[in-house]
Amino acid sequence: MTIFAxxxxxxxxxxxxxxxxxxxxxxxxxxxVSRMISxxxxxxxxxSEALAQIYRHTGKAHIVxxxxxxxxGKSTLVSSLIKAFASEGNKVGVVxxxxxxxxxxGAILGDRVRMSDxxxxxxxxxxxxxxxxxxxxxxxxxxxxxxxxDAAGYxxxxxxxxxxxxxxxxxxxxxxxxxxxxxPGLGDxxxxxxxxILEIAxxxxxxxxxxxxxxxxxxxxxGMMGLxxxxxxxxxxxxxxxxSSVSGERLGDLKDAIVKHRAHLEASGELxxxxxxxxxxxxxxxxxxxFQHKFDEKADELERHIQAVVNREIDxxxxxxxxxxxxxxxxxx
Amino acid sequence: MTRAGMTDQKAxxxxxxxxxxxxxxxxxxxxxxGHDRGAKVVARILRDAGMEVVYTGLYKSPDExxxxxxxxxxxxxxxSLLSGSxxxxxxxxxxxxxxxxxxxIFVVAGGVIPERDYAALWESGVDAxxxxxxRADLIVTTIRDLIIARGRI
Numbered sequence: 001m002t003i004f005a006x007x008x009x010x011x012x013x014x015x016x017x018x019x020x021x022x023x024x025x026x027x028x029x030x031x032x033v034s035r036m037i038s039x040x041x042x043x044x045x046x047x048s049e050a051l052a053q054i055y056r057h058t059g060k061a062h063i064v065x066x067x068x069x070x071x072x073g074k075s076t077l078v079s080s081l082i083k084a085f086a087s088e089g090n091k092v093g094v095v096x097x098x099x100x101x102x103x104x105x106g107a108i109l110g111d112r113v114r115m116s117d118x119x120x121x122x123x124x125x126x127x128x129x130x131x132x133x134x135x136x137x138x139x140x141x142x143x144x145x146x147x148x149x150d151a152a153g154y155x156x157x158x159x160x161x162x163x164x165x166x167x168x169x170x171x172x173x174x175x176x177x178x179x180x181x182x183x184p185g186l187g188d189x190x191x192x193x194x195x196x197i198l199e200i201a202x203x204x205x206x207x208x209x210x211x212x213x214x215x216x217x218x219x220x221x222x223g224m225m226g227l228x229x230x231x232x233x234x235x236x237x238x239x240x241x242x243x244s245s246v247s248g249e250r251l252g253d254l255k256d257a258i259v260k261h262r263a264h265l266e267a268s269g270e271l272x273x274x275x276x277x278x279x280x281x282x283x284x285x286x287x288x289x290x291f292q293h294k295f296d297e298k299a300d301e302l303e304r305h306i307q308a309v310v311n312r313e314i315d316x317x318x319x320x321x322x323x324x325x326x327x328x329x330x331x332x333x
Numbered sequence: 334m335t336r337a338g339m340t341d342q343k344a345x346x347x348x349x350x351x352x353x354x355x356x357x358x359x360x361x362x363x364x365x366x367g368h369d370r371g372a373k374v375v376a377r378i379l380r381d382a383g384m385e386v387v388y389t390g391l392y393k394s395p396d397e398x399x400x401x402x403x404x405x406x407x408x409x410x411x412x413s414l415l416s417g418s419x420x421x422x423x424x425x426x427x428x429x430x431x432x433x434x435x436x437x438i439f440v441v442a443g444g445v446i447p448e449r450d451y452a453a454l455w456e457s458g459v460d461a462x463x464x465x466x467x468r469a470d471l472i473v474t475t476i477r478d479l480i481i482a483r484g485r486i
Contacts, residue, residue: 002467005460034405101381101383107355108386109387110388112389
């Protein structure tokens, strides 16, 4: 039997309207920042006006995506990067994404285990976020959280994706600089020339360089670069850096490479293109989300269409047109 | 579905109505207490009940835990203590919560806590104590009851 505290006053704090949080966020007050992120995550309609105000104050931060396979060492690396950036007086923000359970909706957010020392000693803001069913490596509200941190004056903002496979490259439309972290001993040079995650890197990092297999991984990645990889229309050649959070080896170089990439984006004019890309993806992703919401409201109609498709009365494409309210079964406008 | 499972579902729906989004819990280990098997089991139980659980790792100070709880905007701090130093550590945790104006966060204590220390813990601001012999679902209902009573913030 649980024992509750005797006769405690209810811990009911008044609900602070989201608009009232905005000035506090712009002043960098931490509880306001974290509360607004929660509301963005929960999708409170009450918060949408405040988020719109916040958005007008964004665009100053350098957003850095950190991605890689599960267990590559992303959180440990982020922890080291927090220290490296903070030591130069930067106010570092972190959004670390971990997966939600597809069954219960719950999540264990363990990224903080590796980061709490850095967060406490460096004045960094670290927020763990569950995907809540969103695929692609980020959560639906990750970029809104980044907006809030940006408006609160954090830069750089490190976005750590969930442990990804070969194809979760959503972070590329979220960040200015992408660091792909590879772990040694996870495959040969064929893995390195496959399409997908490795192609999106602005900077390649190989973790655990204190291990003997790391050199082979670096060689495989360099080999891939030698075949003319890297993004089209860019003069930037992604460096390959073997780092070790145990010994601290080359972590400073990685930090410098991130800073250098930002300078390159600004000098070459590529930054504008990336900003456009980020904006475009956000609009489309939000539109898709709103659409999805509409379908949730049409559950009964959907149920009828499902039965009709199961009975072979109409085909799935016609049912989709009906669901969208387009006239004429099976025809697209 | 079992009877217990159905009430479980009902409680969950009620919470979603009063506070959209997930319940967030910070599971913390305070001080020099290196045994976190229990904390990990609790984290897993809460995950399976649909909550989002942030785990701090071992050897945290009360100040660090409160700082993390504020950044993560959790509803509850769950502390498992087996070291016998619960009285001073919860006192310090309560002090940090007051100092950082985070008293809206519930504190739930678990682990090895003898009854004679309960009064000291209430005084420190602990909201509920889940004794070590408690069943898994009791931890879940304890947290849900606290959140339902509070409403959304």
